[in-house]
Every structure is written in C-alpha cells, then in structure tokens.
Amino acid sequence: MQINGKAGLSASNTDNLVHKLLRQLQEMKGGMAETAPIGIISMDxxxxxxxxxxxxLYSYYKETGRPEILDYMCRWFDEKLESGNIPYKxxxxxxxxxxxxxxxxxxxxxSYLAxxxxxxxxxxxxxxxxxxxxxxxxxxxxxxxxxxxDDTLYMTVLFLTRAGVLLKESRYLDESVRQFLVHLKYLTDPATGLFYHGWTFDGSHHFAQALWARGNSWYTAGLVDYLDMAPLPEGVRLFLLSSLERQVAKLQEVQAEDGMWHTLLMDPSSYKETSATAAFAYGILKAVRCGYLDRSYLDTGWKAYHAVLRQIDDAGLVHGVSYGTGMGRDLQFYKDIEQCPMPYGQSMVMLMLVEGARHREEQEALA
Incomplete structure (x- = not known):
C-alpha cells in the first residue's frame, strides 16, 4: 500500500481496502461464543x-455515490420490516x-419515516x-x-438529533443538548479530561473508575458528527469543543509509541485496542479538518491511522477489537474482555479511511 508519510492511502488503495472491509463486514458471523442477549457479531x-x-456504510455511500451500498442498506432495513424482526426498544x-x-x-x-x-x-x-x-x-x-x-450519546442521542431535524421537532434537538451536558457533567474526569465508562445515581460513584478507550472514542467520533447534524447555540458548541480539546490533549499524551491506545487509557499494562484507535483517528482527523481542533493534533491522528492499518489482514479483517463490554466493577474486567473481529471494528476503520481520503483530496487540491 502506498502511504505518503503523514497522509492517507491513495484513492485507489483506499477504495480497494474499503471493498475488502465491506465484504468481511457483510459476511461476518463471529468466531467466539456470544454472551450478548442479541448477537452483536452478525450483520443479520x-x-x-x-x-x-x-x-x-452510509458515510461511504455519500462519499462515493455507489448504488450497491445504498441497495444493501435499504435491503437490510426492508428485510427487518417485512419479517417483523425488530427488537425491543x-x-x-x-x-x-x-x-x-x-x-x-x-x-x-x-415506512422509514413512520x-x-x-x-x-x-x-x-x-x-x-x-x-x-x-x-x-x-x-x-x-x-x-x-x-x-458514555455509549449512550452515540447510540441514542445522535438518532434523536437527526429525528429532530427530519421531523422538525425542536424539542428533540433541545433534548439532545441536555443529554450531552448531563452526560459530560457526570462522566468527565476533571483530573484528565477523559471520560469514565459510567456513573450511577444509586450510590453516586463511577463503578471501576474505568477510563475505557472505546467509551471515550464514542465522544471523539460522535461529537464531530453531532456538530454536522445539529444547529447548536454557540455557547453549547464551544463547551462541547472545549471538552473535546481537553480529551484529545490527554489522548495525545497517553498514545502508545506505535500509535495505538490501550483499552484502559491510563494503564499501559492493558492491551491495545483497534476499534477505539480507529474512532479516535477518525474524530481527531475530522476535527482538525473542520477547524474544531488545532492542526498540532494532526500528527496524533495520522499516527493512529497508520497504526490501525497494521491491524488489517490481507483479507480485510480488522484484528485487535474487543468484544462488547458491559459496565465493569473492577479494572481487571476490561483487561479480560476477549478480542475478535467485530462489525464496529470494520466500520470504524471505514470511517477513518473515508476521512483520510478527504484530507488527501484537500492536500491535492492545494498542491
């Protein structure tokens, strides 16, 4: 693969790699016994x-306009709607x-709107x-x-934001702001600017006080897309970006020499984790491109980008991804989570590659 220093893959190499990632994603069935009530490996x-x-996939479709990607996504939803195979909310x-x-x-x-x-x-x-x-x-x-x-902002609040725009419901947008502010209030570690995995009002504590990588990466990757979706009051926007900048400053400090991040961000004895590293790379690169973060963070993003590329095998399978992770009561819990290829590993790498391609396009336009 042709990699130009601090830049991303060439356009042709990006396209070829995304095609491999996509094929593996669509065919993914898993190589371990699932513990989640609803299986989280298979795209079925x-x-x-x-x-x-x-x-x-949608982000890749918008970048490329490939009709087969749109067809796949619509077919995925249509099959669920027609079979009634939609789970409990x-x-x-x-x-x-x-x-x-x-x-x-x-x-x-x-039927989609309904x-x-x-x-x-x-x-x-x-x-x-x-x-x-x-x-x-x-x-x-x-x-x-x-x-x-910390998962909730990505998993639910981004949808509510988009629904507010689509349905012209300003109260949904107002609620999205409240959720970001409440979650940041209770999950931010004031000493580091990183985010705890969880908080409980029953006993008022942060469980294992885990500064968990993938949980943190949901904010890094989610915020840059939230800002695309929502018309926010300037004061709110500045507050969310200041939280991002403080988080990324600490991420830059604890990034491993090879560009990866450990699954417990402050614990180098915990294993390095690919899905979080890809999501951090995506969020940092996009934040710099959009002017949300200073360009001094660009090297951190590219270092992570190249580290992730080294976790992809020749068939397009992303390795070093931790399985779905519930709330840990001690830090060893996070170290013991098994690693295996997962849909979010494949997809976060796709997002990262698309963002890398946008940077390369901008560089070539300026050349």
Missing amino acids: NWEWPQGVALFA NVNTVCPMLTLTYLYEEIGKE LCREWADYVMNELPRAGEGGFQHVVSGGLNEGQLW
Whole structure:
C-alpha cells in the first residue's frame, strides 16, 4: 500500500481496502461464543454494532455515490420490516435508526419515516431516565437503573438529533443538548479530561473508575458528527469543543509509541485496542479538518491511522477489537474482555479511511 508519510492511502488503495472491509463486514458471523442477549457479531442482527456499521456504510455511500451500498442498506432495513424482526426498544437497539433517517431522505419511503417517528417518540417519552433527566442506559437484557454510560450519546442521542431535524421537532434537538451536558457533567474526569465508562445515581460513584478507550472514542467520533447534524447555540458548541480539546490533549499524551491506545487509557499494562484507535483517528482527523481542533493534533491522528492499518489482514479483517463490554466493577474486567473481529471494528476503520481520503483530496487540491 502506498502511504505518503503523514497522509492517507491513495484513492485507489483506499477504495480497494474499503471493498475488502465491506465484504468481511457483510459476511461476518463471529468466531467466539456470544454472551450478548442479541448477537452483536452478525450483520443479520439488529443491535448497536450493526447500527455503527450502517452509519459507516452510509458515510461511504455519500462519499462515493455507489448504488450497491445504498441497495444493501435499504435491503437490510426492508428485510427487518417485512419479517417483523425488530427488537425491543432500548438505548442500543436505537442505534440503527440513525442511518434510517438518512435513508428516508435518500428514497422517501414512508415506512422509514413512520419508524423514525415511532422510535423518536419512544426515546423522548418512554425511555427511562436516570438523575437530572439523563437517559438511563437500558440495554437488551438489563435496565441498569439510575445509570449513565458514555455509549449512550452515540447510540441514542445522535438518532434523536437527526429525528429532530427530519421531523422538525425542536424539542428533540433541545433534548439532545441536555443529554450531552448531563452526560459530560457526570462522566468527565476533571483530573484528565477523559471520560469514565459510567456513573450511577444509586450510590453516586463511577463503578471501576474505568477510563475505557472505546467509551471515550464514542465522544471523539460522535461529537464531530453531532456538530454536522445539529444547529447548536454557540455557547453549547464551544463547551462541547472545549471538552473535546481537553480529551484529545490527554489522548495525545497517553498514545502508545506505535500509535495505538490501550483499552484502559491510563494503564499501559492493558492491551491495545483497534476499534477505539480507529474512532479516535477518525474524530481527531475530522476535527482538525473542520477547524474544531488545532492542526498540532494532526500528527496524533495520522499516527493512529497508520497504526490501525497494521491491524488489517490481507483479507480485510480488522484484528485487535474487543468484544462488547458491559459496565465493569473492577479494572481487571476490561483487561479480560476477549478480542475478535467485530462489525464496529470494520466500520470504524471505514470511517477513518473515508476521512483520510478527504484530507488527501484537500492536500491535492492545494498542491
């Protein structure tokens, strides 16, 4: 692969690699016994990993205009709608709905709009709340009463934001702002600017006080897309960006020499984790390109980008990805999570590659 120093892959190499990643994603069935109530490896299922993957596919479609990608996404939803194979609503199963808001705008299918309206109403009016109105992190198989998790902003709040734009519901947009502010209030570690995995109002503590990499990366990758979706008051926008800058400053400090990040960001004895590294690379590169972060962070993003490329085998399978991770009561819990190829590993790498291609296009336009 032709890699030019601090730049991304060439256009042809990016396209070839994304094609391999996509093929592996579509065929993924898993090589380990699943512990999640709804399987989270196969793309046949409807859960948060599939939601993350669909959003990455949509981003790639918007960049390339490839009709077969649009066909695949529509077919994925149509099969679920026609079979009635749609799961119980919760924070994680909301995630695929983000992409459906965009697909409705692409093809105008009324059943898509009806489903978006139904699920947005659930999020606003039926999803349980923890303290201060924060969305309780209800998942398949667990209510997690009184708990806030850093995953929620990506899995549910991005969809609610898009639903607010699509349905012209300003109260949905207002709610998205509240959720970002409440989650940052309770999950930010004031000493580092990183985010704890979770907080519970039942006992008022951060569980294992885990500064977990993938949980942090949901903010890094999610915020840069949230800012694309939502018209925000300037004061809110500046607050969210200051949280991002402080987080990324610490990420730059704890990044491993090879460009990766450890699954526990402050613990170099924990294994390095690819999906978080890809999501950090994506978020940092996009934030710099959009002017949200200073260009001094660009090297950190490219270093992570190249580290992730080294985790992809010749067939396009992304390695070093941790399985779905519940709330740990001790730090060893995170170190013991198994690693295997996962949909979100494939898809976060796709997002990273697309963003790298945008940087390369801008460089070539200036040359």
